[in-house]
Amino acid sequence: MTANRIHRIAVYAALFFLSLLFSLPFLYMVGVSFKTYDDIVASPLNPIPLHPTLDNFILLFEKIPFWTQFFNGVFIAVAVSLLSMIGNALVAYGFSRYDFKGKNVLFTVVIATILIPSQMTLVPSFIMFKQWGWLDTFFPLILPGAISAINIFLIRQVMTAIPKELYESARVDGCTEWRTFLSIAVPLSMSSIGIVGLLNFMNSWNDYLSPLIFLTSEHKMTLSVGISTMNNPYKEDYATPITGAFLMAVPVLILLSVVGRKYFISGVASGAVKG
Known part of the structure; x- marks a missing residue:
């Protein structure tokens, strides 16, 4: 593997890591939108909804x-x-x-x-x-x-x-x-x-x-x-x-x-x- 190819892979890896880092807040926001209140309180740092629900959207339109x-x-x-x-x-x-x-x-x-x-x-x-x-x-x-x-x-x-x-x-x-x-x-x-x-x-x-x-x-x-x-x-x-x-x-x-x-x-x- 040439030095130029290694340099390109390193650059792409760094860009991918930075893109993921900047995307984490948005991904967390998307996940929390589908979480229940109990799931948010139980695991606030976990963005993955264990029991997906649309209640948050319904409540938003009501409020x-x-x-x-x-x-x-x-x-x-x-x-x-x-x-x-x-x-x-x-x-x-x-x-x-x-x-x-x-x-x-x-x-x-x-x-x-x-x-x-x-x-x-x-x-x-x-x-x-x-x-x-x-x-x-x-x-x-x-x-x-x-x-x-x-x-x-x-x-x-x-x-x-x-x-x-x-x-x-x-x-x-x-x-x-x-x-x-x-x-x-x-x-x-x-x-x-x-x-x-x-x-x-x-x-x-x-x-x-x-x-x-x-x-x-x-x-x-x-x-x-x-x-x-x-x-x-x-x-x-x-x-x-x-x-x-x-x-x-x-x-x-x-x-x-x-x-x-x-x-x-x-x-x-x-x-x-x-x-």
Whole structure:
């Protein structure tokens, strides 16, 4: 056996071990979802259900309006994802396409906002949305996600690498600025735009703090908040919240498996070629 083959086997073994290590929490969550309460108390570290049951799923649907909160989360996450792709792509296009006075200073100011913790803006945002009458609506959860400094930076880095000759050829052919943006900038930057959309979908889908602060009605809550309200102070319930977390993870896994793999791989390959 050659040294190269041994090295490859060692690398694959290490990757398999790391993949299994990172998968253990999810596998444990799946197993506990089908365990009875007695089995969880008797062997809490054993993820294998000795007496499989669907009672946890039935109890979950009885305790909270699961499907209402599920579709609330889907609607908010999809809206945030679409707005983030459109808004950040437009701003990134402006920074990469045009040269104007103060461009570098303005871009530096935009990037500097990354240093501001999101928790510092919660109180001012709450006061502002309250004055606008937006509390207990989806607007405070959707609109702030339309623009983000880190997303602008990611898309701009890809758009900057697009040859200017392509833009000039489009203008010679009579394309308007919007047509140039949609026909050249967006398709050639789709890897970064797709990644931005996926990341914003996952951030919105898993967001707990914002819905907890800005929403008050149970039928408007998202699943992340609804799951946290299931515990009874007089009887600790372990399985039902974990079952909810398992069901909540399924859409993200499907999205990453079907769509995310394409954009992440193309984004990495694009970055490697540009590097």
